[in-house]
Each structure stands twice: as structure tokens, then as C-alpha cells.
Amino acid sequence: MATVKLWTDEEVSANPRIKAVFDDIRSTRRSDFVNNFWRALANQPALLERTWSSIKEVMVEPGSLDPLTKELIYIAASTINGCSYCVHSHTAAARAKGLSDQQHAEFLAVVGMAAETNALATALQVPIDPEFAVE
Amino acid sequence: MATVKLWTDEEVSANPRIKAVFDDIRSTRRSDFVNNFWRALANQPALLERTWSSIKEVMVEPGSLDPLTKELIYIAASTINGCSYCVHSHTAAARAKGLSDQQHAEFLAVVGMAAETNALATALQVPIDPEFAVE
Amino acid sequence: MATVKLWTDEEVSANPRIKAVFDDIRSTRRSDFVNNFWRALANQPALLERTWSSIKEVMVEPGSLDPLTKELIYIAASTINGCSYCVHSHTAAARAKGLSDQQHAEFLAVVGMAAETNALATALQVPIDPEFAVE
Amino acid sequence: MATVKLWTDEEVSANPRIKAVFDDIRSTRRSDFVNNFWRALANQPALLERTWSSIKEVMVEPGSLDPLTKELIYIAASTINGCSYCVHSHTAAARAKGLSDQQHAEFLAVVGMAAETNALATALQVPIDPEFAVE
Amino acid sequence: MATVKLWTDEEVSANPRIKAVFDDIRSTRRSDFVNNFWRALANQPALLERTWSSIKEVMVEPGSLDPLTKELIYIAASTINGCSYCVHSHTAAARAKGLSDQQHAEFLAVVGMAAETNALATALQVPIDPEFAVE
Amino acid sequence: MATVKLWTDEEVSANPRIKAVFDDIRSTRRSDFVNNFWRALANQPALLERTWSSIKEVMVEPGSLDPLTKELIYIAASTINGCSYCVHSHTAAARAKGLSDQQHAEFLAVVGMAAETNALATALQVPIDPEFAVE
Numbered sequence: 001m002a003t004v005k006l007w008t009d010e011e012v013s014a015n016p017r018i019k020a021v022f023d024d025i026r027s028t029r030r031s032d033f034v035n036n037f038w039r040a041l042a043n044q045p046a047l048l049e050r051t052w053s054s055i056k057e058v059m060v061e062p063g064s065l066d067p068l069t070k071e072l073i074y075i076a077a078s079t080i081n082g083c084s085y086c087v088h089s090h091t092a093a094a095r096a097k098g099l100s101d102q103q104h105a106e107f108l109a110v111v112g113m114a115a116e117t118n119a120l121a122t123a124l125q126v127p128i129d130p131e132f133a134v135e
Numbered sequence: 136m137a138t139v140k141l142w143t144d145e146e147v148s149a150n151p152r153i154k155a156v157f158d159d160i161r162s163t164r165r166s167d168f169v170n171n172f173w174r175a176l177a178n179q180p181a182l183l184e185r186t187w188s189s190i191k192e193v194m195v196e197p198g199s200l201d202p203l204t205k206e207l208i209y210i211a212a213s214t215i216n217g218c219s220y221c222v223h224s225h226t227a228a229a230r231a232k233g234l235s236d237q238q239h240a241e242f243l244a245v246v247g248m249a250a251e252t253n254a255l256a257t258a259l260q261v262p263i264d265p266e267f268a269v270e
Numbered sequence: 271m272a273t274v275k276l277w278t279d280e281e282v283s284a285n286p287r288i289k290a291v292f293d294d295i296r297s298t299r300r301s302d303f304v305n306n307f308w309r310a311l312a313n314q315p316a317l318l319e320r321t322w323s324s325i326k327e328v329m330v331e332p333g334s335l336d337p338l339t340k341e342l343i344y345i346a347a348s349t350i351n352g353c354s355y356c357v358h359s360h361t362a363a364a365r366a367k368g369l370s371d372q373q374h375a376e377f378l379a380v381v382g383m384a385a386e387t388n389a390l391a392t393a394l395q396v397p398i399d400p401e402f403a404v405e
Numbered sequence: 406m407a408t409v410k411l412w413t414d415e416e417v418s419a420n421p422r423i424k425a426v427f428d429d430i431r432s433t434r435r436s437d438f439v440n441n442f443w444r445a446l447a448n449q450p451a452l453l454e455r456t457w458s459s460i461k462e463v464m465v466e467p468g469s470l471d472p473l474t475k476e477l478i479y480i481a482a483s484t485i486n487g488c489s490y491c492v493h494s495h496t497a498a499a500r501a502k503g504l505s506d507q508q509h510a511e512f513l514a515v516v517g518m519a520a521e522t523n524a525l526a527t528a529l530q531v532p533i534d535p536e537f538a539v540e
Numbered sequence: 541m542a543t544v545k546l547w548t549d550e551e552v553s554a555n556p557r558i559k560a561v562f563d564d565i566r567s568t569r570r571s572d573f574v575n576n577f578w579r580a581l582a583n584q585p586a587l588l589e590r591t592w593s594s595i596k597e598v599m600v601e602p603g604s605l606d607p608l609t610k611e612l613i614y615i616a617a618s619t620i621n622g623c624s625y626c627v628h629s630h631t632a633a634a635r636a637k638g639l640s641d642q643q644h645a646e647f648l649a650v651v652g653m654a655a656e657t658n659a660l661a662t663a664l665q666v667p668i669d670p671e672f673a674v675e
Numbered sequence: 676m677a678t679v680k681l682w683t684d685e686e687v688s689a690n691p692r693i694k695a696v697f698d699d700i701r702s703t704r705r706s707d708f709v710n711n712f713w714r715a716l717a718n719q720p721a722l723l724e725r726t727w728s729s730i731k732e733v734m735v736e737p738g739s740l741d742p743l744t745k746e747l748i749y750i751a752a753s754t755i756n757g758c759s760y761c762v763h764s765h766t767a768a769a770r771a772k773g774l775s776d777q778q779h780a781e782f783l784a785v786v787g788m789a790a791e792t793n794a795l796a797t798a799l800q801v802p803i804d805p806e807f808a809v810e
Contacts, residue, residue: 086256107798327514388486391488614788
């Protein structure tokens with residue numbers, strides 16, 4: 001259960017400010033499905049608008065990283081943050097963007113190794129090599 | 136400062152088991168530089184061998200994700216885990232594998248958005264949409 | 271499901287040491303409702319007593335921070351720790367202490383920005399400005 | 406040391422896009438001091454602009470939570486995320502906004518109790534009480 | 541729900557590579573029960589093999605730490621990482637290895653105190669005493 | 676650098692409330708050395724008293740877990756929380772209580788495996804087996 005109300009399509013339609021964001025989500029993603037994250041954020045119109053605008057700029061607009069790579073970075077962060085919702089939504093998004101089973105397997109191996117060596121480096125308190133400095 | 140001794144090249148040379156791993160790190164990476172992480176792990180030979188063997192399998196051997204994508208996943212996990220050493224070493228590794236400033240900027244934007252929406256999804260306790268289920 | 275048994279009111283009544291804590295929770299909060307956290311801790315009487323005593327001192331006794339501010343600090347920590355139970359219980363507690371929808375929206379915006387900039391500062395490994403030193 | 410270059414005032418002055426943000430930071434805060442976080446973000450102009458714009462909207466513009474409460478929420482999140490830089494910069498900011506030693510002591514007590522009970526609730530896997538549901 | 545398919549015993553039997561790992565799990569643990577973690581990992585044969593091989597080496601083979609101590613270290617890490625699945629599976633494993641209610645109570649007290657003092661040390665940014673250096 | 680002043684022995688001696696705690700730390704540990712954590716907490720007398728009293732009850736008083744096991748649980752939690760100070764202070768404490776190099780190596784292997792499988796279980800969102808239920 002959520003800590004806030006989840007907005008239904010009917011409630012969204014009755015509120016022009018929220019409806020404008022949902023309309024843009026639907027047309028940007030070319031899909032009628034709007035997931036619960038946005039239905040929860042609808043309780044905070046300013047936060048909803050700012051978050052969607054940032055997500056659109058960061059995740060949707062073309063850049064020098066391809067869309068699937070961005071999703072894998074997102075899932076890695078969500079995994080370490082222990083966010084079940086985000087792991088589910090972005091793994092589904094990655095699959096929709098073409099993630100193969102083999103790529104998923106390699107992603108999992110990298111995230112697992114990162115988590116293991118993060119713990120080892122922290123437990124050993126390894127000092128940073130001067131060679132890593134940016135010129 | 137570390138919680139264990141960091142092995143010098145001289146000490147490594149005097150221990151055949153450790154030397155074998157360091158030799159393999161050097162030849163695999165085609166570089167004489169061995170960073171402090173391995174010099175700290177040298178205190179635990181079995182762990183050193185297993186960790187290097189896994190890193191080599193996961194990060195070095197060719198697969199369906201390119202080496203730079205793997206580094207970005209690694210840095211994302213290390214950032215959220217707050218591992219300073221790992222952020223430094225893998226950002227340096229990503230640069231060595233061709234990470235451009237523009238790609239770094241986009242990576243940072245994705246990691247930042249992920250961390251923000253992770254916190255929002257958790258604070259809102261958004262229920263997982265049934266649409267995300269794997270068939 | 272819990273990793274320990276949850277104590278029912280009947281079981282609590284049969285154990286004077288546990289009952290004393292539950293009675294104090296009920297009279298301090300002026301409510302008959304005792305949430306599952308305490309029913310789980312009842313398996314560890316010494317920990318139950320110490321935890322309730324600390325919570326009472328920290329969260330209930332009057333001080334220089336008002337009760338609602340304390341709850342918001344609590345929810346922020348619980349969100350970043352990814353503790354679903356704690357997010358739910360302290361969001362409910364904050365509402366009972368007068369949290370408005372507008373305040374909740376602003377709280378979420380702050381927690382989200384903090385999480386985002388925490389990730390950025392860590393990924394950038396920003397050095398601490400000497401200006402932040404305590405005289 | 407940082408994973409990117411820190412921009413000096415001279416370098417900032419030579420770049421109109423970065424200079425515009427730094428000028429706004431200085432005039433908004435009524436102080437000539439611009440901390441290292443922004444000097445690191447200056448390498449990513451779009452991210453710098455979006456982050457400052459959000460921080461200004463969330464932390465500076467008046468709302469229903471007072472500025473000091475927002476800083477305490479920020480420090481709580483930064484503490485749990487283990488972000489040294491952020492703990493330093495926002496503790497300094499909170500002091501500048503009037504945080505007293507007594508308030509700091511109470512803040513620390515709340516953050517400590519939250520972290521402790523977060524760990525207990527997670528280790529016990531306490532099920533969420535239906536009483537916490539939002540109507 | 542999982543982000544991948546969970547393999548049934550029938551599906552495992554039809555795949556010799558997966559079956560070999562499941563057979564070894566069953567014979568090593570002297571139990572027919574194979575928990576969901578391995579049924580999810582079965583989608584990634586190389587990762588399944590490497591993970592089971594490491595777990596067996598680290599958790600099953602005799603060493604200088606007794607099996608129950610290893611489980612408590614595992615649960616502590618899992619608790620702080622907020623991994624519900626891992627807290628459940630390793631608390632069950634610890635009980636199977638003889639964890640008493642009194643030991644569980646003391647474990648919880650230690651994990652709680654650690655989480656509290658971790659937060660305090662981070663919020664206070666306590667400098668590391670030179671006395672902690674390794675000779 | 677710390678976010679608060681660190682109390683010197685002279686300042687402690689001039690304040691009877693703080694001095695009483697420091698005297699008890701010294702006599703309990705049979706050592707004149709008082710580490711920086713307590714010198715930072717000295718700014719918050721009530722928190723100092725409550726924290727020391729809890730640490731003494733949890734970590735010093737005899738129970739069913741031996742002192743070294745408690746330290747290993749503490750370091751595991753501190754590692755995952757990324758608390759450098761705590762990793763250093765409790766690794767030093769564990770060594771003082773007899774931690775051998777072999778035990779440290781096994782501890783590191785367990786913490787590393789836990790962190791890796793925590794990440795895998797979270798990324799896979801493995802459902803909890805009903806077999807783990809407490810009767």
C-alpha cells in the first residue's frame with residue numbers, strides 16, 4: 001500500500017494541471033499505460049511536473065549514451081538503493097528497449113561484482129591511488 | 136589509511152602465490168600499474184585469487200555488453216554504495232576505455248535522477264504495477 | 271511475514287515485563303493501538319525496554335525541535351535506508367501530528383533533491399571546502 | 406581529490422553559460438562564496454543549470470516548511486547516504502540559518518534512533534500494520 | 541513477483557548444466573529444498589555456477605570462523621542493505637545452525653547499536669584516530 | 676574535519692557531567708585512550724550518556740555471543756553503511772580482542788559474498804519462500 005492516494009484516470013481527467021503531464025507521458029511514450037509512480041506523484045503537482053520534465057530530458061532525449069545503457073545505469077542505482085518498485089519498472093523498461101537475457105545476465109554479474117568489491121574496498125579502507133587523479 | 140598492510144612490489148615478488156595473481160593482472164591489463172585494491176587484498180590469498188578470477192570473467196572477457204557500459208554500471212553501483220575508492224578507480228577505468236566528457240555528464244544526470252526517483256518511490260511506497268510482471 | 275513471532279495482546283498480558291512497556295506505550299500515546307514493531311520487539315525484553323525508553327526520550331519529551339520536525343527527520347532517514355515499515359509508520363505519525371499535504375509535498379521534494387545531490391557529490395568526489403570548518 | 410576538474414572563478418568568468426549560474430547562486434545567497442559542489446558540476450552545463458534551478462525552487466523559495474527544517478531533512482538524508490561532502494555543506498548551511506547546539510543535539514538523537522529502529526524493523530521484517538493505510 | 545522466471549524442478553531436470561548445480565546444492569546441504577534465490581539465478585547459468593561455487597567455498601567449507609558466526613555477519617550485511625529476501629533466508633539458516641532466541645536478541649541489539657553509531661559518526665564526521673593505524 | 680568541536684582532556688576535566696562518562700569509558704576499557712567518537716559526542720551530554728550506556732550494555736556486558744563475534748557483526752554493518760570511522764575503530768577493537776589474519780580474511784569473504792548476493796536478490800526481486808516462515 002502507498003503512503004498517498006493513487007490517482008485514477010478519472011481523477012486525473014478532472015484536474016487540468018495533472019492531466020497535462022499525463023497526456024505528455026502518454027504521447028512521449030506512445031502508450032496509454034501510465035504506471036503507479038506518476039499516479040502517486042500526482043498528489044504533488046509541482047513535484048510531478050519537475051520530475052517528469054527532468055526524466056524526459058535525461059532519459060528520453062537523444063544524447064551520447066544509448067537508451068538501453070541509461071536503463072542499465074538506472075537499474076544498478078535502484079538495486080543498490082534497494083528500491084523494489086524502481087527495479088521492477090526499469091527492468092521492464094529495459095526489456096521494452098531490447099534487453100536480451102544474455103545482457104541481463106551480464107548486467108547482474110557486473111552489479112554483483114561491484115557490490116562485492118565495494119564492500120571489500122570499504123572494509124579494507126583502501127587508500128586512493130594518486131594515479132587516479134584528473135590532470 | 137587502510138585497515139590492512141598494502142603489499143609492495145618487493146613483498147609480492149617474494150610470495151609466489153601472490154606474484155602469480157599480480158603477474159596475471161599486469162599481463163591482462165597490459166600495464167605495469169597495479170592499484171592499491173589488489174595490494175590490500177594480497178593479505179588474503181584465497182580471496183585475492185577468487186576476486187581477480189571473477190573480475191576477469193565479468194569485466195574483461197568479451198560478452199554482449201561493451202566494456203564501457205560495464206564500467207558505467209560499476210560506477211553507478213559504487214556511487215550509491217558511497218565507495219570513494221571504487222568511484223575513483225572505475226571512473227579512471229571508464230576514461231581509459233574512452234568515456235567522453237559528454238557521456239560522463241549524461242551518466243551523472245542518470246545516476247542523479249535514479250537516486251531522486253528511488254527516494255520518491257520509497258517515500259511514497261508506490262505499489263508495483265501488475266503490468267511489470269514477467270510472462 | 272516477520273522473522274520472529276508477533277505478540278498478541280493476550281500473550282503480552284501474561285508477561286508482566288512486556289506488559290509494563292506496552293502499558294507505558296499506550297498511556298504515553300493516549301491510544302490503545304500498539305503497532306507491530308513493538309509486538310516483534312517483545313521477543314527481546316531488554317531490547318524492547320531500552321528501545322522504548324530511548325524513543326520516548328528522543329521523540330516524545332519536549333525539546334527545541336517540534337514533534338513534526340522530528341518525524342520528518344525520521345522519515346528522511348527511513349526513506350534513504352529503504353525501510354518500508356518505518357516510512358509507513360512515521361508518515362502515519364507525521365499525519366497524526368498535523369502534516370499537511372503541502373508540507374508532505376515539500377518534504378518529498380527536499381528528500382528527492384538530497385538523494386540526487388548526494389549521488390552527484392559522491393560520483394564527482396567533491397572535496398570539502400575549508401570554509402565549512404567549525405571554528 | 407575530485408573525479409573532475411574544479412572550475413576556478415577565472416574559468417567561470419570566461420564561460421557565459423556557467424557564469425550566469427554562478428552569478429545567480431551569488432545573488433540568491435547574497436554571498437560571494439561558491440562552494441566546490443558547483444565548481445565540479447560546472448563541467449556539465451545542462452546538469453549544473455537543472456540542479457541549481459531545482460535547488461533554488463526546493464530549498465530557497467518560501468513554502469510551508471521553514472528553511473531550517475528543510476536543511477535538517479537534507480542532513481538526515483545525506484547522513485544515511487554517507488555523503489561526507491553533503492553532511493558538511495548542509496550542517497554549515499543549517500548553522501547559517503540559526504541551528505543551535507541544542508537543536509543539533511536533538512537532530513543527532515533523532516537520526517541515530519531512526520537508523521537504529523530502521524535496522525531493527527528490517528532485521529525483524531515487521532509486517533506493515535493495516536492501520537497505517539491512507540483512506 | 542520476480543523480475544525473471546523462477547525455474548521449477550521439472551525445468552531444472554531438463555537442463556543438465558542447471559541440474560548439476562541443483563544436485564550439488566541438495567547433496568551439500570543434505571536437503572531436497574532448493575530456495576527461490578537459486579531458481580531465479582538458474583536463468584543465468586554462468587552466474588549460477590560461479591555464485592554457488594563461491595557460496596560453498598565461503599559459507600560451507602570449514603575455516604577459522606564457525607558457521608553460525610558467518611550467518612550473523614551475513615544477516616548484518618543483509619539488514620543494512622535492506623534485502624528482505626536475504627534477511628529471511630539467512631535468519632532461517634542461522635536458526636537451522638542453532639541460533640538461540642537469546643543470541644538473536646543480542647545480535648539485534650548489536651546491529652541496532654552499529655546502525656545508530658554509524659549514523660552519529662557520519663553526521664559528526666568524526667576524524668579517524670591515528671591510534672587505529674595498522675603497524 | 677568534524678562538523679563539531681572535539682573535546683580535549685582539559686575541556687572534559689572541566690565539565691563534571693562529561694568527565695563522569697569519560698572516567699567510566701576509561702575504567703571499563705582499562706585504557707587511558709578515549710577515541711574521537713566520544714570527544715565529538717561530548718558536545719551533546721544527554722546523547723553521550725545514553726550512547727555510552729547502551730554500548731556498555733550491548734558490547735561490554737557478557738551474554739550469549741562472544742565479544743569478537745559482536746565486533747564482526749558491528750564491522751559488517753559499518754562496512755555496508757560505508758562508515759569509514761566505524762570500520763577503522765571496530766577493526767582495531769576486533770584485533771585487540773584477538774581477531775587473527777585468517778579470521779579477518781574469512782570475515783571479508785563473507786561480507787563480500789553477502790553484498791554480492793544482496794544485490795542479486797534485489798535485482799532479481801526473488802520472492803520469499805514460504806519455508807522461511809517462523810512457526
